[in-house]
Amino acid sequence: FFGLPHQAPHERVLIAADAASGLRTMIAVHSTARGPAFGGCRLWAYENDLAAHHDALRLSQGMSMKNALAGLPFGGGKAVIVKPKGDFDRAALFAAFARAVDSLQGAYITAEDVGTTTADMRGVQALTQYVSGIPREGAFGGDPSPKTAWGVFVSIQAGAKMVLGRSDLQGLKVAIQGLGAVGWHLAEFLHKAGAQLIVADIDPAKTAKAQAQFGATVVGVEQILAVPCDVLAPCALGASLNATSIPALQTKLICGAANNQLALPADGDALAKQGITYLPDYLVNAGGIISVAREYRNEGEEGAVMAEVSRIAERVDELLARIKTSGRTPAAEADAWAQSLLVKPA
Ligand code: NAI
Known part of the structure; x- marks a missing residue:
């Protein structure tokens, strides 16, 4: 149990x-x-x-x-x-x-x-001090989703460079599953960088807005995981990468915000067998926790937080370098890397 x-x-x-x-x-x-x-x-x-x-x-x-790979205490x-x-x-x-x-x-x-x-x-x-993520007058804090989206964006940039050999995101086809708090901000960053967006959400108002604002192509929630694209960004709920969805994927790189994207650890192996590079969710979606952790420690300052979130890209580079020598899948390598960090920080 x-x-x-x-x-x-x-x-x-x-x-x-x-x-x-x-x-x-x-x-x-x-x-x-x-x-x-x-x-x-x-x-x-x-x-x-x-x-x-x-x-x-x-x-x-x-x-x-997530907290270990983000270097948080x-x-x-x-x-x-x-x-x-x-x-x-x-x-x-x-x-x-x-x-x-x-x-x-x-x-x-x-x-x-x-x-x-x-x-x-x-x-x-009001009843406990052990809480964070609360906007305070004149101080840093509140909604972490833009920070999460920024971390996913810089990870897509890093992955596109290392895996797809792309120096920029101009014309890159990115499919986003879920245009909620994180997915929407991610769409904004990607659109600004010149990416071509394909989007799906159960809420038609959100996809219509993305079509109008970003020229995004809208597909159904049943289709988004199987559309041909360069990058797939799962930003809805967990377990979207599973035995049913994986065989139909037509992407080269997966990098999104949703927690627990792999239904089972073996799904990480299935992705690798299909030649798809999966950037683990807990590595790329740490922007939000970096933000609320800073807020909790009262160290909040927008520029410093964004700089810390941007460093997620360096860890993506390191993971992709590590798998070249270890021969592990990115999911297995990230698990081993994080496990090795589950000790008191120096
Ligand atoms: P949200 O609830 O604002 O957005 C989720 C979106 O997905 C909604 O627009 C919803 O309509 C859509 N959706 C639900 N089922 C769908 C489906 N089958 N197909 C397509 N779209 C679907 O949540 P938020 O905050 O944007 O988080 C998204 C994911 O990222 C969640 O898994 C969350 O746990 C994870 N995450 C969020 C963080 C944050 O800072 N908000 C931090 C780290 C992870």
């Missing part, structure tokens, strides 16, 4: 419930070797507690890897809240969640994630 076959054991998992607010939360602390476990809180209509638990375990391990953790059925008091739910976070006495620091907002985190902040 507590582990997954392909996962290192977690240090701690807190399962907390509060009958009055309907809270059911799992807070997974994967590693605190580098520092307190840092990772957002997801509110989702999970089918059952086991599905929520599974998600918390996977996501928290991903945060350990934080470990990996993640919280999930099972969305109560029917109407519920949101403020009471997050107050109860804040008490659960606080009970860990700083072993876990939370922030917003899918389904949670800065307003929820403000409520959490």
Whole structure:
């Protein structure tokens, strides 16, 4: 129950419930070797507690890897809240969640994630200091998605150079799955750099806007993973790269923001066999956590944060250099690299 076959054991998992607010939360602390476990809180209509638990375990391990490769003095953790059925008091739910976070006495620091907002985190902040991702008057902070998008953009630039031999992105065909907070900012950066965009989203208003603003080609959500393109950027939900989608892919490079893009570790091997270079999600999508971690440490300054996020490109270069000597797939190499960094930073 507590582990997954392909996962290192977690240090701690807190399962907390509060009958009055309907809270059911799992807070997974994967590693605190580098520092307190840092990772957002997801509110989702999970089918059952086991599905929520599974998600918390996977996501928290991903945060350990992400924070380690980003060089942050934080470990990996993640919280999930099972969305109560029917109407519920949101403020009471997050107050109860804040008490659960606080009970860990700083072993876990939370922030917003899918389904949670800065307003929820403000409520959490009233009851615990172990929270970040909150805009403050006259100080750096708030929505991390533009920083995440910038990290993915510089990674696409690095990958296009090393894998596709392209010195710029002019005319490069990039397919974006999901035009949400990150996908939209990514589309903006790519359009400015001269890339040709192919987009899909379940929300037709977003794709219509991309068509009007960026001249993007719109395809259906069923088609986006199989369109011929130079780069595929998954920016919707996880597990989009799986046994069904991989055989149909017609891309050379994959680089996107979505967490847990590979349904299973073996999918990384399947991509490599098809001659597709996959830049691991937790390497390229660290811009957001770099931003909220700086905010938490009160070191926020826009220029410095962007410079730190831009350095993700150097790590993409290093990963692509490492696989030439190790012969591993990029996914396996990044896993090994991140594991080697799960120690207290010097
Ligand atoms: P979001 O919820 O703003 O955007 C997701 C978009 O995907 C929405 O526009 C939604 O309509 C669309 N979508 C959902 N299912 C789809 C499908 N089957 N096909 C096409 N489009 C679909 O989320 P956000 O913040 O942009 O995050 C995107 C991904 O990046 C998530 O997996 C998230 O965990 C990950 N991520 C986000 C970070 C951030 O800073 N926001 C940081 C690191 C990772």
